[in-house]
Amino acid sequence: MTAEPADGRLAKGERRRRAILDATARVVERDGVAGVSHRAIAREAEVPPASIAYYFAGIDDLLVATLLESVELLIADVARMREDTPEDGRAWARTIAENLAIMINERRGRTIAEYELYLLAARRPALRPAARRWIEVATGEINEGRGADAGVVKALFAAIDGLLMQALIADEPPVAADFEPALHFLLQPLSYLREVGEVTG
Known part of the structure; x- marks a missing residue:
């Protein structure tokens, strides 16, 4: 043979x-x-x-690998959004809102699983680097990596997590139009930082 x-x-x-x-x-x-x-x-x-x-090697190793696989999908989403969206606050608000609506409606099960693994990292240190990876990568996409104040970016991602958690427990899952006003408000500081960078650069 x-x-x-x-x-x-x-x-x-x-x-x-x-x-x-x-x-x-x-x-x-x-x-x-x-x-x-x-x-x-x-x-x-x-x-x-x-x-x-x-x-x-064990269940933790398996969970870390599964979380990293999900993170790579999120990173691919961010890259696609970055490629397809002009540098405009309203356009970004609309793009992110549409992506959140997909996560809540079309990929609800996967989103719940991701948050379960994300929260498990609070108890299992081995998962923490994987849980932080998508935020670290996505942060590099903000304002093309220019003038993104760490505190503002941290607040933005914390707010997006909050919007998703609220959406997951809502009786009626929100659509993109429900997310967009909040995202437009959240993105205003980033628009300001970009404008400042253009003036001083």
């Missing part, structure tokens, strides 16, 4: 690892973090339970 080429084995291994991460995200969406176990993930991913231990 011909041995499988090394690159074929690597590709197969990466597919299995990704299947485990996708399964973990689905379990967290459906059952919460408490539902994550080697047995539950193996069943969801349709892989032998030993595969979980092969790819991940």
Whole structure:
């Protein structure tokens, strides 16, 4: 029997690892973090339970990898928004509002799972770098990395987290138009900082 080429084995291994991460995200969406176990993930991913231990040192390692996978999706969202949105406060408010509406309505389960993992980082230090990564990357996108006061940016992301949390518990999930006025208000300090940078630069 011909041995499988090394690159074929690597590709197969990466597919299995990704299947485990996708399964973990689905379990967290459906059952919460408490539902994550080697047995539950193996069943969801349709892989032998030993595969979980092969790819991940433990449950924390698996949760960190799952959170990082979600963070990369958020980073891709930010990059797309940055590419498609002109440097205008109202345009940014509309773009972010539309993205938040998608997170609440079309990707509600994934958003809940992300926040469960995000909050778990308060109890499990191993998750904290992954939980902070998307904020650190997104901060670099503010004002093209120019003149973004750290306190203002921190307040902006804290407010966006708050808007999402409120939206998740609302009886009627908000649409983009519901988010836009608050976001326009929140983005005004950033517009001011950009204008100051242009004058003094």
